[in-house]
Structures are given as structure tokens and as C-alpha cells.
Amino acid sequence: MATPIESPQTPTPETRVTDDPEVVAPPAPTDDLSDDERALLVDNLRYVLDGRWRGTRDMVRENANRADLLPDPSRTLDEARARMLEEMRELAQNGFASAGFASDHGGTGDVGASITAIEMLGYADLSLMVKSGVQWGLFGGAVENLGTARHHDRYVSDIISLDLLGSFAMTETGHGSNVQALETTATYDPETREFVVHSPSPAARKDYIGGAAQHARVAAVFAQLITAGPDEEPSSRGVHCFVVPIRDEDGNDLPGVTTSDCGYKGGLAGVDNGRIMFDNVRIPAENLLNRYADVEADGTYSSPIENPNRRFFTMLGTLIRGRVSVAATAGAAGRKALTLATRYGLVRKQFEAPDADNEITIMDYLGHQRKLLPLIAKSYAIACAQNELTEELHEVQSTSPDDSDAGRQRELESAAAGLKAYATWHASHAINISREACGGAGYLDENQISIMRGDIDVFTTFEGDNTVLTQLVAKELLSAYAEDVRGLSAGGWVKFIAGMARDVVVEKTAVRQVVQTLLEGSDEDTEKSNLTNRGTQLRLFRNREDHLVRTCAQRLRRATDDENDPFEVFNNAQDHLLKVGQARTERIVLEAFVQAINDCDSRSAAELLGKVCDLFVYSALEDDLSWFLMHRQVSVERAKAIRRGVNELCLELRPHVHSLVDAFGIPEELLAAPMIQNG
Secondary structure: OOOOOOOOOOOOOOOOOOOOOOOOOOOOOOOOOOHHHHHHHHHHHHHHHHHHHHHHHHHHHHHHOOHHHOOOOOOOHHHHHHHHHHHHHHHHHOOOOHHHOOHHHOOOOOHHHHHHHHHHHHHOOHHHHHHHHHHHHHHHHHHHHHOOHHHHHHHHHHHHHOOOOEEEEOOEOOOOOOHHHOOOEEEEEOOOOEEEEEOOOHHHOEEEEEOOOOOOOEEEEEEEEEEOOOOOOOEEEEEEEEEEEOEOOOOOEOOOEEEEEOOOOOOOOOOOEEEEEEOOEEEEHHHEOOOOOEEOOOOOEEOOOOOHHHHHHHHHHOOHHHHHHHHHHHHHHHHHHHHHHHHHHHHOEEEEOOOOOOEEEHHHOHHHHHHHHHHHHHHHHHHHHHHHHHHHHHHHHOOOOOHHHHHHHHHHHHHHHHHHHHHHHHHHHHHHHHHHHOHHHHOOHHHOHHHHHHHHHHHHOOOOOHHHHHHHHHHHHHOOOOOOOOOOOHHHHHHHHHOOOOOOOOOOOOOOHHHHHHHHOOOOOOOOOOOOOHHHHHHHHHHHHHHHHHHHHHHHHHHHOOOOOHHHHHHHOHHHHHHHHHHHHHHHHHHHHHHHHHHOOOHHHHHHHHHHHHHHHHHHHHHOHHHHHHOOOOOHHHHHHHHHHHHHHHHHHHHHHHHHHHOOOOOHHHHOOHHHOOO
16 A cells, blocks of 8 residues: 555644633534545554555455354354364465464464464454464464474474464463462373373463363463483472374374363353363373473473573563563554444434524534544544554564663563553443443444443453453563563562662663653643643653652662561552553553654644544543642642643544544444444
8 A cells, every 4th residue: 555645635623722711612513524635544544553554454354345254143152163273264265374383383473463363364254363362473483483493393384274273372370470489290201211291280271271172282381391410309490381282083082181171251252272281191202392492302402592590581582572462462452442432423323403493413412522533542642652553563573682682671571461451452442431422222242232241251361361461561660670570470579679780771662762852842730731732742641651760769768667567568668660661651652652643644644644643632630630749740720621621632532433443443343233224
């Protein structure tokens, strides 16, 4: 697609938000664009949202513009699962999975295209996205990224083609986020050159595992590797990943393996989540995915990464693609729900105005605009941040890793953790609000939103619990200089803060040129500057982050005092840590949105995006107004102006709301809903 061409005839509303408390909200402008002008504006907005892999998006749009890809609640559990597998086979036949694997392994090696294609499945059936993600992203990703040539040659081509169906067996009944404490063991037997995989307790049962209930034949199993070299006592070398067959070709459990079905869930009917127990299951030594560690014939353990913590997080870091995919797909699901709700709001009418005989379209009510438009604005901001994250992941994983890339990889992992939490929380909230905005119609499965609400719910806790991930962002920010302390466990963090001997310094991401220019052009006194000034907005977000990091570090330093219990200090500051992580991610999201607007070639689209960005900022400030007031970052008068500004921006954007959701580029067949048939 060529770079969009500007339409000079697109009118620009002149009304701007003001801080003057005496000025009332202006009337909504009239959208008097011609059909051609509106179509051009939508194309220009979509061009920005589609990002670098817009060609991939268009390809998926063309192939997925089919209503039969939507979830059908009338199917039984078995029928829904069978249908998902059938749809995955169609994807495999069309080469859908190839981009996610290296060219010398049988793929095309386009990481960004792989993430983007998975994201687009969020417009269809989230079960299809999750099941595809388990097969090609998690299971396939583990084999490709943690394995070596012997595994690539044996498994990858069959994984791509679906000739080998797999699962990703990490989570246990007793341990989810704390992966380092998994109980499943893989003990090396030098006499037979085998690993013995075992579940030592009921808590060690692999749980919620996609594919384990029915379709998977093998599993990428994470377990404590136990071995001993000559003259050594057996000991755990930490969690490693193994390829473990779990079923024969007829679907029967193999000896020592017991699988069971998680059954009905709150959503995702097409995903066959199950459980796995191992009773001394023997696998060949070569089934250890040995890119980062290996065991010699005599049991001697070796690894190119000496530090156990660093080795563990390096292994997990290679699997970051799943987390990025979840954030991307959640964003897509949120956009779809908001599109359905917006279109409904444009056709549904309710009550007459005092001086009119006709009922009013509900989208003309400010209360309804306030429900949906700030969420649409946030969706735009998240989409821009997601495009940047996908591009960064593509660049990092398309080059050979070395020690010089450690900082970049670490920053990527932190950004992915933060955006995954931010985007999935937003999607869950946006879908729920969209359901409410459609009244009884939104509760009917035929209109999709109620199904989406059940399907999206688990996104906030899989691929990393959002609360844990948000703390991770804060911990990484506070301990950016501590190379040996990385992780999610409170114990590891307590050891670090207990030994701190120097001040914690905020380590920001490199300041973008456009952000630096905007900051330099704004008044450092944010109270005196115009709130519509982009530099002022950026400064408010940055000031919040800086203040939170500084004060959080001061609280955590109390752990160094002899009379204080380090864990108690950490636990009491947990709310503060979460606030740090949220503030950092929101600042990054804003900066990504600002960059996308700056890069937009269309003047009319850039101007409209500017208003959308204003609404994102104003609504974010309003949501956190208590903090800004308590810490005197804004005055009472400015707080009033922020609330008033949300109203004014909703009125300004009301004429463009149809264009804003059309720009998401959701295939029309996937928006099939009787409630919007006239919209």
C-alpha cells in the first residue's frame, strides 16, 4: 500500500480545550466530509494503526473475512475443540505459521509478521488465537529457541505443518508465576542415558495446559533438572525444558503419563485445556532442549551461562514472543468490542429531547460518549505502543544474541511485561463497558460481545499474571544496575534490597528526538503551561513516574535497617511498586502514540489523531486525579479543567467516531451482529 495522500479539503475543527473555568463546552462540530474524503481519512488512520506489517494485516483481512470463523455458542465442547483444530489445519495449509520460524528451520523468519498475524486472529475467535499460540508460539517457540539442531531437524517442520501437535507444560497446580520453584523433576540416569520425569506431589501436576486434554501428542515440559557428575551428589540445576511424549497416535496416554480434562471454563471453549501427571516417565537424554545447558553421558552438567539466575531468565527471555502476542491480541479484541458498541450507539435511539419529537441517538449523549470515546482513544495509544514493541522484538530476535545485547533484551522484556498487563486489563475493561453500552443486546451471544467477555477474562492472568508483571516492571526499573538480581520472587528481591548500598537511580528509556523537542518547548512548571501542549502532557507523565520511583526506592531502603524485616518492608510497599510499573508503562504508551502522530504523513489524520491523543491524556489524568492532586502535580482548578476537557474532547470527536472505529480495519464479516445491521 502506498503512503496515503493528504486531502487538503478535510476540514479541521477549530475548537480547542481550554483551562479557563468560565468557558463552557462548545457544541459538537458537524462532520461534513464527503464520502470520498471520509474514506481517505479512514485509510490514513488505518495506515498509522497497521504499522510496519500492514501487508500481513491486509492478507489476514482478506483470508479471514468469513463469518464461519466466529465462535458458535451452540457447539458442544467437543465440537468447538474439533472446529478449532480444523481451522488450525486450514491456517497451516495456507502457510500461516511459517513466519514464526527461522528460514533454516523451514520457516520464513519474519518475527514481526508472525506476531501481527496472530494479533489479527483476535478479530475472529480468541480460541483460535490461543490454540494457535500454544502450538506455534509456545510449544514451537520452546523447541526452536531452547533447542539445538537435533531438535530443529526432528521437530520444527512437523510443528509448522501440524503433523506434530504439542503443548507447553510449564504451570503447575502449586506454582504459576514462580517458575523457578516448579516441583516436577527430570532426573538423569547415566546408566541408561535417560531423564526420568516425575510429579512428586499433587501440587506438581501440570495444570491448565492448552492441548493437554485432547489433541497434544507431546509436551514441552519444564522441570527441575537433577544430575550428578563423577564424585558428585545429585542436585537440582534449576528449571530446564524437555520434550516429553504424552500420547500415542491413537490419542491414548503413554505409560506413566496421566492426562485429564479441565472441562468447561469461563470462556475459550475451543481450547482443550488439561492436566498432566508423570510417574517416572523415561525419555532419551537428547530430549533435553540444550541450547543453554547440557548433560554429558556421565552426568556432568555444563552451561555457557555460569550464573543460574541469569541462565534461567535468559531461557525465559527467549519465550517472550508469547507474552507480546497476548498483548497484541487483547488489543485487537478490545478494538472489536468497541467497534460493535460504537456502531450500535450510532443506530440505537432512546428518549426525545424536550424540544424535539424524535428520539435521540444514544451516541449523542455525553454520558455514552464518555463510556466509549476514552476507551477508543486508549485503544489507539495501545495499538501504537504495540506496533513499536512488535518491531523491537522483531529486530532483537532477528539478530544473533550476544552479551552486548543484554541491556536491550532486558528492556524489551520489561516493556513486554508492562504492555501485556496494560493492554489486557484495558481489553477486559473495554469489552465489559462495551457490553453495558449495548444494554440487553450486548448480553446476547448472537452479538458477540458476551462471548468475547468470557474469552478475554483469562488474558489478564495467563502468560504472566498482570499484578506480578506490573511489579516486574517496577523491579527492573529500580534494579536496572543489578545484573544478578532478576525475577518475580519476593525472596530474591528481598535479598537485593537488604544489601543495597547506594542510591537507586531512575534509568529511563532513551529519550526520543520528538519527545525531547516537545519537552524542551514546554514550560517546566506544568501548572502554568497549557494542558493541551504535548510537552506539558509528556512532562506530567514523566514527573509522576520519577516521583513514584524515587519515593518507592526510599521506602525499600528501609530494609537495610537492622530493626526492619526486609520482607515486611517489601510487602508493605507492594502497592507502591505496582503504581511505579503502571506509571512507567503509561508513559511509554503515550510516547509511542506521540511518535506515531509525528510520523503520520497525512495532515488531516495527524490532526484527528492529535485530538484522540489529547483525550487519552485527559482521561488518563482524570483516572489518576487523586494522585495528581495529593502530590500537588495539578491544582484544584486544573483538575476541574481536566474533567471539563474530557467532555469537550468527547464532543469534538463525536462526529468522527464512526471513522475512528472503521480505521481499526476489522473485516466486515467478523462484525456480524444483528444489533448493528442498520449501522
